[in-house]
Amino acid sequence: MNLYDLLTNISTWAVPCIIFSAIFYAYLRGIKVFEMFVEGAQEGFAMSVRLIPFLVGMIVAIGLFRDSGALEILGNALAPLLRTVGIPLEVLPLAIMRPVSGSSALAIATEIMRSNGPDSLLGRMAATMQGSTDTTLFVLAVYFGAVGIKKTRHALTVGLFADTVGILVAIFISRLVFSS
Amino acid sequence: MVNLLWAGMILVAIIVAGLNGRSSLITQSIFSSAEQAVVIALGLISIMAFWLGMMKIIEKSGFIHVIIFFLKPLARWLFPGVPAESKAMNAMLMNMSTNFLGMGNAATPFGIKAMEEMQKMNTRPETATDDMCTFLAINTAGLTLIPTTVVALRAATGAQNPTDIIGTTFIASLSATVAAILLDRFFRLYNHHKKNERR
Numbered sequence: 365m366n367l368y369d370l371l372t373n374i375s376t377w378a379v380p381c382i383i384f385s386a387i388f389y390a391y392l393r394g395i396k397v398f399e400m401f402v403e404g405a406q407e408g409f410a411m412s413v414r415l416i417p418f419l420v421g422m423i424v425a426i427g428l429f430r431d432s433g434a435l436e437i438l439g440n441a442l443a444p445l446l447r448t449v450g451i452p453l454e455v456l457p458l459a460i461m462r463p464v465s466g467s468s469a470l471a472i473a474t475e476i477m478r479s480n481g482p483d484s485l486l487g488r489m490a491a492t493m494q495g496s497t498d499t500t501l502f503v504l505a506v507y508f509g510a511v512g513i514k515k516t517r518h519a520l521t522v523g524l525f526a527d528t529v530g531i532l533v534a535i536f537i538s539r540l541v542f543s544s
Numbered sequence: 545m546v547n548l549l550w551a552g553m554i555l556v557a558i559i560v561a562g563l564n565g566r567s568s569l570i571t572q573s574i575f576s577s578a579e580q581a582v583v584i585a586l587g588l589i590s591i592m593a594f595w596l597g598m599m600k601i602i603e604k605s606g607f608i609h610v611i612i613f614f615l616k617p618l619a620r621w622l623f624p625g626v627p628a629e630s631k632a633m634n635a636m637l638m639n640m641s642t643n644f645l646g647m648g649n650a651a652t653p654f655g656i657k658a659m660e661e662m663q664k665m666n667t668r669p670e671t672a673t674d675d676m677c678t679f680l681a682i683n684t685a686g687l688t689l690i691p692t693t694v695v696a697l698r699a700a701t702g703a704q705n706p707t708d709i710i711g712t713t714f715i716a717s718l719s720a721t722v723a724a725i726l727l728d729r730f731f732r733l734y735n736h737h738k739k740n741e742r743r
Contacts, residue, residue, distance in 0.1 A: 382642075386598060390605030397601055404600025408593030411656055412585050419581035421550065427577030429553040431569050432561035463684075474697050482703035491709045495694045496716035498686025501549075507680055508672065510656040511663040515671040518731040520549075522677065523684030525727050530685065530720030537712045 411510065418509030422501060426465050435460065451535055454486050458493055463527040466499035489538035497530035595653040603634065612637035622682070622725070625665075625675045632661030636679060644689055655683060674732055681728040685721040689714060 390397050429435055439456050446456055454476060461469040476490035500523035508516055561567050601607075612619075615637050616628070626633050635658035642651040658679060666673050672680075691713050698706035 383598060386602045386605070386607050389607045390601045393605050395601065395605045400600045400604050401597035403597075404603075405593040405597035407596050408653075409589055411596070411653070412589040412592050416582055416585045419585050420578050423581040424574050424577040425550050425553040425557075427573050427580075428557035428561075428570065431573040432557040432566060433564045434553075434557050434560040437560060470693065470697070473694070474701065477698065477701045477703075482698050482701040482706075487698075487701075487703075488709055488712070491691075491694045491698055492712040492716055495688060495691030495709065495713035496686075497720045498684050500684040503684045504680060506652065507655055507659045507683065508676075511659045511669075513659075513663075513670060513672050513676070516680075517672050517677055518728070519672060519677045519680045519684075522681040522724050522727045522731065526681065526685040526720040526724035529723035530716050533719040534712065534716035537715050541712055 415506060415509055418505045422505045423465075426468070426501075430468065450539075451532075452486060452489070454480070455490055455493060455535070458490055459531050462493060462497060462531060463500040463524055466502055469494060469499070485538065485543050488542045489535060492534040492538050493531050496534040497527045500524055500527055592653050596657070599635075599638065599654065599657065602638070603631070612641060615641060622678055623675045625673065626662065630661065632658050632665070635661060640682065643683070644687055655679075674735075677731070678725075678728050681724040682721060685717065685724040687717045687721040691717075 387397055390400070435457070439460060442456065443453055446453065451459065458469055458472045458476065461472055473490040473494040477487040480486040482488070482491070500520070504516060504519060504523060508514075508519070558567075558570060561570055612634070619633060619637055619640070620628055623633065623636065626636070635654045639651045639654035639658055642654060659676065662673060662676055662679070663669060666676075689710075691710070694709065694713070695706050698709065
């Protein structure tokens, strides 16, 4: 079994294993598992509903920015700069969208893989970029939104910095490993 | 900065739409995005309810201590303001271990729970604490062993070996995480220094 098979197996089995072991262990220790489950699950609704205003605010702003064509203009304006840094123009929309909207970024990454081929340098680069970091604006909206934090201090700066590092390293390492 | 980005995106979008002759799209775009946001939130209820139920079982049985044994020393260093045996620490450890395994959906309820527990200890409820910022920094960097969605999409687009990007993805997300922790530490030290000067 090679490393990739091992990793894939871990991913497939992680959730079932955790559920099995948690329930098995709790049952053996005499915990009333179903009653505990129901008690915990009750909080699910309130928690999700509390997120709605934050999600609406953020997703509307992102949607407007994309649909108006402003995202495209920003991309075109940045193109010369990116060429000197060594970022392929094809992955630029993905780099911009990655911290802002996870599902939009995923759609862009899919599009790059489809049009250039998933095993091309650009295809693998797009996949690596997509996995290199999490969606900063979504994470902030969800986690701070859930508890009503309005002053987020340096969290956004740190998140966007991490995105930049992750995306640049993704581009660099993909070139190093996959261009042959 | 959230305010600037949010206002900026909307104001620029409306001006650009006007210049592009796409102003009729604005209302349409707002309605469909708002609806999408609510659908996402409602879709969370099911997975939230299930995982919060599981978490209660894990919490009450003490099973958590089996899972998080190895993460603990690191977490103590990362979150000096959170007591080692608190609910907040347990939820954070669960969040980080599930995120690491690529179980993003499972990680979110734990993360929100962690924020709620930390909020209980927060003396200024509208302002993020140092530990909240560190927790968010780690989450936005998203260290993943297995990027499950990307691998699935590579398979769907016909890649010969869909998982061959796991290595490069791990290195990239590890770099992002280290960068996030370092910058967060810098902000902590800087703010601490500033506070001392004011006294």
